[in-house]
Amino acid sequence: MEQMSYKDTWLSNIKGDLLAGIVVALALIPEAIAFSIIAGISPMVGLYASFTIAVVIAFVGGRPGMISGATGAMALLFIDLVAEHGLQYLLAATILTGILQILFGVFKLARYMKFIPRSVMVGFVNALAILIFTSQLQHFENESGIIYLLVALTLAIIYLLPFVTKAIPSTLIAIVIMTAITIYMNIGVRTVGDMGAISQTLPIFLIPDIPFNFETLAIIFPYSLALALVGLLESLLTAAIVDDMTDTDSDKNTESRGQGIANVVTGFFGGMASCAMIGQSVINVKSGGKGRLSSFFAGVFLMLLIVVLGDIVVRIPMAALAGVMIMVSISTFDWNSIKTLHLLPKSDAIVMIVTVFTVVLTHNLAIGVFTGILLSAIFFVSKISQVHVNTELEGGTRIYKMKGQLFFASVTELLKKFDYKEDVQVVELNLRRAHLWDDSAVAAIDKIINKFEENGKQITLTGLNEDSSELVGKLANKLGSH
Amino acid sequence: MYKKILLATDGSEHSRRAAEHAIAMAKCTGGSKIEIVYVIDDDNAKSDVLQNWNKADLGDKRKDRIKFAEQQAKEAEVPYEIKTLHGEPGHAIVEYTNKNNMDVVVIGSRGLNVLQELVLGSVSHKVAKMANCPVLIVK
Numbered sequence: 352m353e354q355m356s357y358k359d360t361w362l363s364n365i366k367g368d369l370l371a372g373i374v375v376a377l378a379l380i381p382e383a384i385a386f387s388i389i390a391g392i393s394p395m396v397g398l399y400a401s402f403t404i405a406v407v408i409a410f411v412g413g414r415p416g417m418i419s420g421a422t423g424a425m426a427l428l429f430i431d432l433v434a435e436h437g438l439q440y441l442l443a444a445t446i447l448t449g450i451l452q453i454l455f456g457v458f459k460l461a462r463y464m465k466f467i468p469r470s471v472m473v474g475f476v477n478a479l480a481i482l483i484f485t486s487q488l489q490h491f492e493n494e495s496g497i498i499y500l501l502v503a504l505t506l507a508i509i510y511l512l513p514f515v516t517k518a519i520p521s522t523l524i525a526i527v528i529m530t531a532i533t534i535y536m537n538i539g540v541r542t543v544g545d546m547g548a549i550s551q552t553l554p555i556f557l558i559p560d561i562p563f564n565f566e567t568l569a570i571i572f573p574y575s576l577a578l579a580l581v582g583l584l585e586s587l588l589t590a591a592i593v594d595d596m597t598d599t600d601s602d603k604n605t606e607s608r609g610q611g612i613a614n615v616v617t618g619f620f621g622g623m624a625s626c627a628m629i630g631q632s633v634i635n636v637k638s639g640g641k642g643r644l645s646s647f648f649a650g651v652f653l654m655l656l657i658v659v660l661g662d663i664v665v666r667i668p669m670a671a672l673a674g675v676m677i678m679v680s681i682s683t684f685d686w687n688s689i690k691t692l693h694l695l696p697k698s699d700a701i702v703m704i705v706t707v708f709t710v711v712l713t714h715n716l717a718i719g720v721f722t723g724i725l726l727s728a729i730f731f732v733s734k735i736s737q738v739h740v741n742t743e744l745e746g747g748t749r750i751y752k753m754k755g756q757l758f759f760a761s762v763t764e765l766l767k768k769f770d771y772k773e774d775v776q777v778v779e780l781n782l783r784r785a786h787l788w789d790d791s792a793v794a795a796i797d798k799i800i801n802k803f804e805e806n807g808k809q810i811t812l813t814g815l816n817e818d819s820s821e822l823v824g825k826l827a828n829k830l831g832s833h
Numbered sequence: 834m835y836k837k838i839l840l841a842t843d844g845s846e847h848s849r850r851a852a853e854h855a856i857a858m859a860k861c862t863g864g865s866k867i868e869i870v871y872v873i874d875d876d877n878a879k880s881d882v883l884q885n886w887n888k889a890d891l892g893d894k895r896k897d898r899i900k901f902a903e904q905q906a907k908e909a910e911v912p913y914e915i916k917t918l919h920g921e922p923g924h925a926i927v928e929y930t931n932k933n934n935m936d937v938v939v940i941g942s943r944g945l946n947v948l949q950e951l952v953l954g955s956v957s958h959k960v961a962k963m964a965n966c967p968v969l970i971v972k
Contacts, residue, residue: 469886476883588882596878596919629879637875637920687880 355599360415364642371640372648375418378520378634379405379653382679383421384543384664385672389486390426391433392441392623393547394664397421398657399554400622405650407613409643413605414590416597416641418631418649419613423483423679424585424716425578425624432574442559444571444578445624449614451579456608464587464603470699471723473688474706475584476629478719480684481711483676490541490673498540498670505529505674520634522675529671530663543672544665551661553654554620575624577717579611582626584720586610589627596636630682698730736761738785740768748777753785757792765795771802778803783814793823835936836865841926841960843871844898847941851971852902855939858969859911867913869902870929872922923959930964938968 355363379401387397401420408419433441455461491498505525512521533540543549561567590606614624635645657664692700702723710719738755751769755761780799787793796812803810815823840855842848852869859865873881899915906913918925930938940957961968 465887467886469883472886473883476879591882591886592878595882596873596875598917598919633875633878685880685883687884 361643367639368642368644369648371635371638372645373652374520374638375631375635375649376652377523379420381522381526381672381675385676386421386423386426388546390430392438394543395550396623400617400625402650402654403617403620403622404613404625405646407616408609409647411612412609414593414601415643416636417589417593417627418635418646419627421623421625422628424479424581425626427482428577429574439560440571442618443561444574445618446615447571447575448578448624449611451575452611453608456604459604461603461607468727470702471706471720473685474703474723475720476683476685478707478710480680483680487673487676490669501670502674505671509678526667526671530667533668541669543667549661549665551658556619578624581716583607586627589629589632593632702727732760738765748779749775750779752781756786758788759791762791762795771806778808778810780812781814787819787822835862837936838867839930839935839938840867840869841940842869842899842902847943849901851939851941852905854971856905856909856911867906867911868916869899869913870916871899872918872925874922923956926960927963935966937966938964942970942972
C-alpha cells in the first residue's frame, strides 16, 4: 500500500486514463439519464451533475481512479423533495449536502464508517439494488406488450456482447441498437424526450431560486442529512473497492471532503446530489484508469457528447434505459450474501434482512441503515448482557462468583440471582471475572450489598478489577447519598 | 531444465496438488525458483470488500489462500516468491508467464468456482492454450 504524489496521480498513467475516461463517459450517460428520470427531474440535471462531479472530484477527491456521478442511491432519496417542492429545492439541498460532507471530512469522521456492521452494509447494497429494479417497473405501465421484448433484447445485448468484444461498453451499444430499432421500425414507445427536454448547453452558475429562511432549511435539512450520509456510505464503500482492486491506499477523509466540494459546486451548476459509483469505478479500473485524469476526462467527454448528440439522446427509448437499469441492479446486488445467508449467525442475517425491508418499505436508504445499526446494537447489547452467577458454599461463607459485563442492560436480571435470606453469616461477592461499566452497575452492586446487610449478613467484595474500582471510587460518594 | 516455475494457486484442492508437483519439479533442477501466483479477480472486489467490511485487513483471506503452497515450498526448502496479480485469472496468468519468460506453468485442472467455469471456460484451459511455455495441468 502506497500513496503517490498529487502530480503523479494526474500524470503517471495518461494513456490508460484517457482511454478509460472515454469508456466511462459512454457508460455514464444512460445511468445519468435514467436516475434523473427516477427522481422525476429533467435528464439534464443528472447529466450536468455527472459532468461537474466527475470534473471537480478529479481535482479534490481522495481516491484517484474512482468515478462519481449521478447515482440511484441519491436519486431515490429526493423523489419526494422534488415532487413536493420542485427542482430549486433539490439544488439547495445538494449544496447543503455538500457542506455537511465537507464537515464530515474536516472532522475526520470517516473512520466511524467502520462502526457500520457488515450486515448493514450488505443490506444497504441489496436494498439499493431492489429499489433500482422496482423503480423501473413504472416504464412497463401503460405500454404495449412490445416493451417486454425491447427490454429483453436490451438485456441480451448487454450480457452477450462482452463475449464478442469488451472494447466499448455493451450498455452503450445496446442503447444505440435499441434506439435505431425503435426509430427505423417506428415503434411507438416512450422515449427520453417524453420525460424531459435535453438542452445542448453547458451548465451555468446560478443560485437556487428559493426563499432564504428557516422554513426552507427545515424542508431541505432532513433530505440533505440523508443524502450526505448515504453519499458518503456509497463513496467510501466504492473507495475501499478501488483500494482493493488497485492494491493502493486512499485517504477517506480527503475523499469525504472532496465529495462535499463536488456536491456544492454541482448544486450551483444545476446538478443533483451525487456520489461515487461502484459499477462505473469498476469499469474505469478494468479499462486501465488509475489516475485523476480518467475522472476528469470522463466528465469533459460526457458533456461534449451531450452538446453534440443531444438530438439523438432524446430519441432513446425508455425500454433501453430500463434494460440498463435492470443490469445495474443485478450487478449491484450482493449475490454472495444470499449464498452465505445460512452460514451467518442468525442475528447478522436478521439485521441484513431487516435493513433491506426497511429500505424497501420507506424508500429511504438512510432510515434503513439507521434501523440496521440500531438493531445490531440491540443484538450486541443483549448478547453481551448475559451475566452468569455461580455460587458455592465454603465453610459457612456463601460465595457468589459473577462473570460478565455489568451495565445498564444487564443489572435488572442480576438482582434476582441472589438469595438474601439464606441462613449464612458471611457472604462474599467475587467480581474477578466481571467488569463494572457504568453507574447502573455500581448502583446495582451497592443495592445487593445493602440488601444483604439489611438481612444481617456480613458481606465482602473481592476481585474488583482496576477500572471497575476506579469507577466505584468515583461514584460511591454520589450514589451513597440516596 | 525448469528454472522459472510459475505455480498458480487459489487455495482449492486442485491447486494444492499442483503445489506438490511444482515443488517436485523444482527439486529436480538446481537453482530453480517457484513463483507462487495468486490472481485477484476484479469482478469479485465488491463482494470481497463487503465480506471483510469490519475486518482490519482484507489481505488475510488472500494470505490463507496462498498459505498452503507457501508452507510446502518452505518445508521443501525450495526458493519461492509470492506474486499477486489483478484481473481475469486466465488472462493475467498468461500475460505474466509470457512477459517474464517462465519455463513452465503448473496449475490445477479446476478452481474454486465451478459455475464460473461453465460460463467463462476453464482457467487452466486458457493458460494451456495461450502460454508460450509448457503447462502442467494437475488433476
